[in-house]
Amino acid sequence: MPFGLLKYGFRRHYPARRYLPAVTELKDSYDIVIVGAGGHGLAAAYYLARDHGITDVAVLDKGYVGGGNTGRNTAIVRANYLTPEGVRFYDESCRLFQDLSGELDLNILYSERGHLTLAHTDAALRTMRWRAEVNKHLGVASELVFPAELAKLCPELHLGQDARYPVMGALYHPPGAIARHDAVAWGYGHGAWRRGVEIHQKTEVTGFQRANGRVTGVETTRGTIGAGLVLQATAGSSSVVAAMAGIKLPIRTVPLQACVSVPLKPFLDPIVVSGSLHVYVSQSDRGELVMGGSTDPYGLYANRSTLEFKEGLIAHILELFPFLARVKVMRQWAGMADMTPDFSPVMGLTEIDNYYIDAGWGTWGFKATPVSGKRMAECLATGRQPDILSPFRLDRFQSFEQVGERGAASVGH
Amino acid sequence: MKIMNCPLNGPRNISEFVCGGEVEAMPAPGAADAAWADYVFLENNTAGVVREWWMHAPTSYWFIAERDTRSDEILRTYPASEVFAERQDFAT
Numbered sequence: 001m002p003f004g005l006l007k008y009g010f011r012r013h014y015p016a017r018r019y020l021p022a023v024t025e026l027k028d029s030y031d032i033v034i035v036g037a038g039g040h041g042l043a044a045a046y047y048l049a050r051d052h053g054i055t056d057v058a059v060l061d062k063g064y065v066g067g068g069n070t071g072r073n074t075a076i077v078r079a080n081y082l083t084p085e086g087v088r089f090y091d092e093s094c095r096l097f098q099d100l101s102g103e104l105d106l107n108i109l110y111s112e113r114g115h116l117t118l119a120h121t122d123a124a125l126r127t128m129r130w131r132a133e134v135n136k137h138l139g140v141a142s143e144l145v146f147p148a149e150l151a152k153l154c155p156e157l158h159l160g161q162d163a164r165y166p167v168m169g170a171l172y173h174p175p176g177a178i179a180r181h182d183a184v185a186w187g188y189g190h191g192a193w194r195r196g197v198e199i200h201q202k203t204e205v206t207g208f209q210r211a212n213g214r215v216t217g218v219e220t221t222r223g224t225i226g227a228g229l230v231l232q233a234t235a236g237s238s239s240v241v242a243a244m245a246g247i248k249l250p251i252r253t254v255p256l257q258a259c260v261s262v263p264l265k266p267f268l269d270p271i272v273v274s275g276s277l278h279v280y281v282s283q284s285d286r287g288e289l290v291m292g293g294s295t296d297p298y299g300l301y302a303n304r305s306t307l308e309f310k311e312g313l314i315a316h317i318l319e320l321f322p323f324l325a326r327v328k329v330m331r332q333w334a335g336m337a338d339m340t341p342d343f344s345p346v347m348g349l350t351e352i353d354n355y356y357i358d359a360g361w362g363t364w365g366f367k368a369t370p371v372s373g374k375r376m377a378e379c380l381a382t383g384r385q386p387d388i389l390s391p392f393r394l395d396r397f398q399s400f401e402q403v404g405e406r407g408a409a410s411v412g413h
Numbered sequence: 414m415k416i417m418n419c420p421l422n423g424p425r426n427i428s429e430f431v432c433g434g435e436v437e438a439m440p441a442p443g444a445a446d447a448a449w450a451d452y453v454f455l456e457n458n459t460a461g462v463v464r465e466w467w468m469h470a471p472t473s474y475w476f477i478a479e480r481d482t483r484s485d486e487i488l489r490t491y492p493a494s495e496v497f498a499e500r501q502d503f504a505t
């Protein structure tokens with residue numbers, strides 16, 4: 001690589017690197033059709049090609065690559081969940097993330113900042129201790145810290161007793177990180193394409209043809225194609241796409257909003273979350289404060305922003321960092337989060353033989369992009385639910401075996 | 414500020430209301446687990462016009478609203494008695 005860089009530096013022209021394929025015709029059929037070219041769909045395609053040698057694959061998206069929640073999230077990666085099933089799963093993803101820039105030969109700007117989840121009440125402190133113990137048991141670095149140590153980890157944080165809800169302690173998770181989300185989608189897309197996968201943007205799936213309990217064809221705005229297997233990875237549109245296949249999901253689509261401030265000099269190293277105040281904040285490499293909270297109060301298929309959200313968010317950010325009072329918000333946006341009742345995903349086999357699902361990513365799915373891609377690829381290639389995914393199977397709600405992660409995922413994403 | 418019309422209290426700020434999910438027929442008390450799982454956990458999650466339970470929190474008043482989940486438009490709100498005319502008896 002350094003030699004290549006030198007050669008590149010001495011060239012006369014600097015053509016832009018092409019990440020994604022030019023528009024081509026759709027073939028009549030594919031071994032596997034993946035609906036949704038977000039990080040999850042593209043990562044599944046990448047690992048199908050890399051690990052299983054399956055390259056007769058088309059990834060279809062109604063918009064553009066990464067235009068869904070993949071390009072809208074606040075890019076937090078962490079493994080400090082509450083259930084052993086969740087911790088094991090997200091820990092595998094963190095480990096994949098740590099090597100991802102090298103793997104994809106693209107700098108995803110993975111930046112380990114440390115992740116602090118503040119507790120302002122005894123009850124919250126108890127949950128933090130619970131999470132710390134579950135994490136440690138599974139080899140994930142997490143510990144409870146108190147104000148004296150917090151003052152060293154994050155000197156800017158207001159720790160005074162004059163706050164409305166003084167900080168009592170925090171769950172400290174050193175491997176917590178942020179990354180450049182677009183690069184993750186482009187890197188997986190590029191790697192999949194280089195191995196023979198087709199990526200078709202502006203190609204909306206409008207229905208499925210079914211026969212004998214199987215999906216036989218995929219109807220799109222560019223014609224109908226045959227498919228051996230189908231994987232849907234459409235986040236906010238999960239219920240709409242699943243309904244085309246006749247499947248009803250435990251999912252409600254709810255907007256999740258976020259915003260960034262004008263760029264400031266670097267001052268905030270860790271990612272700071274407060275469940276009680278419904279806020280989280282980190283500082284990006286460009287100096288912007290990236291801020292968000294919990295989902296909107298009711299379901300909606302729209303990406304609009306609201307003033308109510310910002311008022312509530314900023315008021316609470318100022319409780320933690322009062323000196324930001326005169327800083328301006330620069331940009332705001334929203335994504336459509338596919339929320340499950342237990343705050344865990346829905347992954348793997350469905351009641352239809354050759355139809356697979358990767359959904360229920362709500363507000364927490366960016367960090368799972370590598371692991372879900374890798375394990376869904378395994379699931380499609382073998383036709384079996386991998387062990388690590390079995391807690392997240394779709395029919396867990398029929399047997400009342402939810403994987404309750406609300407305590408670890410409702411505000412900190 | 415978005416306004417919702419409460420059948421009891423008139424037009425109020427949307428932040429005073431809580432959404433209670435789609436109006437759906439409840440399974441019989443002795444129905445199979447699958448029917449209850451469907452009722453409790455599965456969602457139609459319709460992209461379009463839906464009929465939902467809403468509550469005006471300050472007065473704990475439950476009513477029904479029709480709303481378009483694509484445009485965020487509230488089409489109609491009315492008392493639950495328009496749909497539920499009879500008392501449900503849980504004793505049997």
Ligand SMILES: Cc1cc2nc3c(=O)[nH]c(=O)nc-3n(C[C@H](O)[C@H](O)[C@H](O)COP(=O)(O)OP(=O)(O)OC[C@H]3O[C@@H](n4cnc5c(N)ncnc54)[C@H](O)[C@@H]3O)c2cc1C
Pocket residue numbers: 035036037038039040041060061062063064065066067068069070071072073074075076077203204205206233234235236237241256257258292333334335336337361362363364365366367368413
């Ligand atoms: C504001 C915000 C902040 C977040 N913060 C975090 C965070 O800090 N950490 C974290 O881990 N997660 C976070 N998330 C969640 C995370 O962004 C998502 O869970 C994740 O990106 C989902 O990826 P995906 O590939 O499944 O979906 P998406 O990236 O949404 O991709 C789905 C794709 O499907 C396409 N599609 C839909 N319907 C059709 C159709 N009929 N035909 C063809 N294509 C279709 C869409 O165009 C879209 O491109 C956040 C989300 C939001 C909105």
